[in-house]
Amino acid sequence: MGCDSWKAKLDTYLDGELPAEEMRPFAEHVRGCPTCAADALARVQMKRSVQAAGKRFTPSAEFRKRMQKSIEAKPRKRNFGFAWVLASAVVATLLVIGFAANNRNGARGRAEQSYSEVADLHVATLASSAPVDVISTDRHTVKPWFQGKIPFAFDLPELQNTEFSLLGARMTYLDQVPGAHLIYEVGKHRISVFIFQQGALRGDFDDNSGAKKKLSFNLETWEQGGLRYFVIGDASAGEITKLSNLFKSIAS
Amino acid sequence: MPLFDQLYNFAHWLTQNREEAEDLVQETFTKALRGFSSFQLGTNFRAWMYRILRNTFLTSRTGLRATMTVPLEAEDDGPELAVESDTPETILIERSNSHLLQSAIDELPVLFREVILLCEIEEMSYEEIAETLSVPIGTVMSRMSRARKRLRESLRGSRQHSSAVKAK
Numbered sequence: 001m002g003c004d005s006w007k008a009k010l011d012t013y014l015d016g017e018l019p020a021e022e023m024r025p026f027a028e029h030v031r032g033c034p035t036c037a038a039d040a041l042a043r044v045q046m047k048r049s050v051q052a053a054g055k056r057f058t059p060s061a062e063f064r065k066r067m068q069k070s071i072e073a074k075p076r077k078r079n080f081g082f083a084w085v086l087a088s089a090v091v092a093t094l095l096v097i098g099f100a101a102n103n104r105n106g107a108r109g110r111a112e113q114s115y116s117e118v119a120d121l122h123v124a125t126l127a128s129s130a131p132v133d134v135i136s137t138d139r140h141t142v143k144p145w146f147q148g149k150i151p152f153a154f155d156l157p158e159l160q161n162t163e164f165s166l167l168g169a170r171m172t173y174l175d176q177v178p179g180a181h182l183i184y185e186v187g188k189h190r191i192s193v194f195i196f197q198q199g200a201l202r203g204d205f206d207d208n209s210g211a212k213k214k215l216s217f218n219l220e221t222w223e224q225g226g227l228r229y230f231v232i233g234d235a236s237a238g239e240i241t242k243l244s245n246l247f248k249s250i251a252s
Numbered sequence: 253m254p255l256f257d258q259l260y261n262f263a264h265w266l267t268q269n270r271e272e273a274e275d276l277v278q279e280t281f282t283k284a285l286r287g288f289s290s291f292q293l294g295t296n297f298r299a300w301m302y303r304i305l306r307n308t309f310l311t312s313r314t315g316l317r318a319t320m321t322v323p324l325e326a327e328d329d330g331p332e333l334a335v336e337s338d339t340p341e342t343i344l345i346e347r348s349n350s351h352l353l354q355s356a357i358d359e360l361p362v363l364f365r366e367v368i369l370l371c372e373i374e375e376m377s378y379e380e381i382a383e384t385l386s387v388p389i390g391t392v393m394s395r396m397s398r399a400r401k402r403l404r405e406s407l408r409g410s411r412q413h414s415s416a417v418k419a420k
Contacts, residue, residue, distance in 0.1 A: 011400060012393065015371065017378050047372055050403075053350040053357065054373035057264035058257060063274050067253060071281065113288065116297045117254045124255075124298070127375045176253060 006036055014043055068176055111203035117174055118230045119217050122192040125170065125181065132168030132183055142169045142182065150178050154195050154227060157246035163187070164243055175201055184243060191233035191243055198228045211237035211244070220244045253281065255301050258374060262302065265369055266309050266318075266362060276312070280305040299376070299383040306366065306384065318362040356406040364399035371396060 006029055012018050013026050030036050059067075125131045134145040139156035146153075149171050159166060165185050172181040172194065179196035205228065206212070211220040218240040219232045224247075231244045259280060264273035283304050284291075291300055309315040357365060370376045370384060378396075382389045 011397065015378070015396075017393075046400075046404075049350070049353055050357070050368065050372040051375075053353040054265070054369055055261060056354060057261045057270075057273070059260040059274070059277070063260075063277075064256070067256070067278060067281065070278065071253065071285065116291075120254055120297050173253075 003033060003036055006030075006033075007039060010036070010040060010043060014040060014047065071176075111205045114174060114201065114203050114205070115219060115221075115230075118192075118194055118219070118232055121172055121174070121181065121194070122217065122232050125172075125183070125192065126190055131170070133170040135168040137166050139166060142166065145169065146171070146180055150180055152195075152197055152227065154180060155250045156182070157250055159246070162242075162246065163239075164191075164246070177201055186235050186239050186243070189233055189235035189239070191231060191235055191240065193243070193247065194230040194232070196228045198223050198226050201228055211240040222248065224248060255298060256281075259301060259305055261373070262366075262369055263305060263309070265357070265365060266306075267312075267314050268358065269314070272312070272314055276305060276309055279308050283308065296380060296383055298374075299380050302370070302374075302384040303386065315362070352407065353403075356403050359406055360399060360402055364395060364402055367392060367395045368399045368403065 006026065009018060009022070009026065013023070013030075018026060030040050134142055136142050136145075139158070143154070143156055146169070156166070163186050167183045167185050167190070169180060169182045172179050174194065174196055177196050177200040179194055182193040182195075184191045184193065205221050205223070207222050211218045211231075217232050217234055218237045219230065220240050221228065221230045222244070223229075229244070229247060231240050231247070233240060256277070260273060260277050263276040263280075264270065267273045267276060280301065284301060287304075291297065357368065360368065366385070367381060370381045371378075376384065378389050378392045381392045385392065
């Protein structure tokens, strides 16, 4: 294949979107062809420049506050409607039954929503060019980094003699609640551990049932010492449970 | 609020106006909350949110105006440009000026701008972009190629313009 044929696919290759069987021959060609290598380098520079220039707009604090208020206000409106309907006894009875069922479903729905958001946070972080704000394998460095950033403290497990290693951490938000996001590695898999204040999160979480499949990821969640933990990753269910148990064993 | 900052950035790029971007994001979250039951677990949440935002934009006055000036899909891309000593990339490095690139992105037709933003800034896969835009992957690839070509040409154009100004 001549250079022109390779070049037509260069952007697709750099986007990581070439079919697996074409990736290796393409990489070999680029390594051995100075013209294509120079072109690839130039295009990578362009990609990086676009990425940097594209992160241009940030929402104002005032708009963020307004949005948070408008979202928080929504459930209250529903309650007001419900109270009004109570005027009719028969309808009210039906509504109470309906509301109770709805509430249960709502709590479960909120938990499912939180699982989706946790999965989304995990994926978005790993896809980021700067996945962690504090890079350290030392838990004694990572834990103090959160001082003053989140409204609670937590402990990290000792990882010596385990297959897990700590890569770093960052601050995160779930349901507008600040929390800690720790990233671990096992083999080639990255696992996220999220920690939030239990009382601040809404949802009927499914505790202590071991790792379960959520959006193709394995996820385990539990409450411990007033904190809600989520452990999520594409590692096996056994590895997710093992890392979860390391956290659970700190308090016991 | 999941994806709030990213959605705002994307909305501002699409609308090119702060107030319109705020309205667009607000409407997106309202629609997402109202229609959350229609979101299917196991599908891509991020693509779902971006799709709501984009569809809302396309039905707005600014969106309708912006899409009226988009070239046809079948338009010939022309050959890939060969590497030159004075490439758009070297121009960027030379000037280390992101304003130049931001202006070039701003000038792209909205269908090209959005595909570049989703790929390079949001780092979405072609499949995810296809899901967000509700188009086949082939269309995503063709738009990406044309968007990049336009961007490079625009940067070259700005270089020639600036050289001409200096010569005067």
